[in-house]
Amino acid sequence: MMTGIPPITPMMPGLGIVPPPIPPDMPVVKEIIHCKSCTLFPPNPNLPPPATRERPPGCKTVFVGGLPENGTEQIIVEVFEQCGEIIAIRKSKKNFCHIRFAEEYMVDKALYLSGYRIRLGSSTDKKDTGRLHVDFAQARDDLYEWECKQRMLAREERHRRRMEEERLRPPSPPPVVHYSDHECSIVAEKLKDDSKFSEAVQTLLTWIERGEVNRRSANNFYSMIQSANSHVRRLVNEKAAHEKDMEEAKEKFKQALSGILIQFEQIVAVYHSASKQKAWDHFTKAQRKNISVWCKQAEVSNFLLW
Structure with missing residues (x-):
């Protein structure tokens, strides 16, 4: 016979002081914890x-109230060290203290103990009992560490973005060599080659803008400029040829579209003819419905083509 799901024991091996996540529709059953x-x-x-x-950012410190009057720091460590490594304890003369843990998730474990009633040994003295209240605490050390962590993450993100931008940035063009008679002869030959003309004319432009033209090199530059000018007629002819191709493509498109529109009109005419009573009465209800739908679709498509 099934006895149902057994209650969760916080001290079960492997669970520590906080049980694993529980479905929201299942009540949390807390058990006695023996220290x-x-x-x-x-x-x-x-x-x-x-x-x-409200939980402060980067909170690693908890406020613990309701401690027994006879509770010592050793008792506090004994209870809360099960939640994780304790960095510091600031105990008040009154019945409360502040505990700072090494990690943020340990605070959640400590909050699990809120509401528990603590009893020292087997004593029934009022000074040996108390009801724990555990809550988030605001601590400057926590806030400082959290801000440092956020700044570090921001630096890492900026570095990652910079590396990504550098990876995606197109490579810089190679530097243009300085003018010399040897380089001039190479550029002059490239200016005569249609496939290398663009690269050569860019080099020529860079030389002129740098101020490489002088009385000694003026004739060489004039020759290169003259070679560049000789390509004007070629470029004009290429432009005219492309324009002619474009006009022919437009005409071909118009003819093809005209043929498509004529066929659409013929199909629509078939639908309209089939919708007349002379033929319509011989179709079934389903066939009439399909013909009506097809007719509407064809009319819409024909309208969009126009």
Whole structure:
């Protein structure tokens, strides 16, 4: 016979002090926690969960209230070290203290103990009992570490973006060599070659803008400019040829479109003819419906083509 799901014991091996996630429709069953010098009794499961303040960014510190008057720092360590590594404890003369953990997730484990009733040993003295209230605490050290972490993440993100931009940036063009008689002869030959003309004319432009033209090199530059000018007629002829090809393509497109429109009109005429009573009465209801739908689709398509 099934006895249902057994209650979750926080001290089960491998679970530590906080049980694993529980489905929202299943109530959390807290059990008694036995420590070396004290015992923790769970709160009434019918009571609402203890209220907590808004969690500060990077919170690693908790406020613990409701400690027994006779509770010592050793007792506090014994109870809360199960939540994780404790960095510091600031105990007040009154019945509360602040505990700073090494990691943020340990705070969530400590909050699990909020509402537990603590009893030192087997004593029933009022000074040896208390009801724990665990809440988030604002600490300058936590905020400082969180801000440092955020700045580090921002630096890493900027570095990642910069590396990505550098990876996607197109390579810089090779530097243009300075003018010399040897380089001039090479550029002059390239200016005569249609496939290398663009590269050569860019080099010529760079030389002129640099101020490489002088009395000694003026004739060479004039010859190169003259070679560049000889390509004007070629470019004009190429432009005219492309324009002619474009006009022919337009005419071909018009003819093809005209043929398509004529065929659409013929199909629509067939639908309209079939919709006349002379033929319409011989079709079934399903066939009439299909013909009507086809006719509308053809008319819409014909309209879009226009």
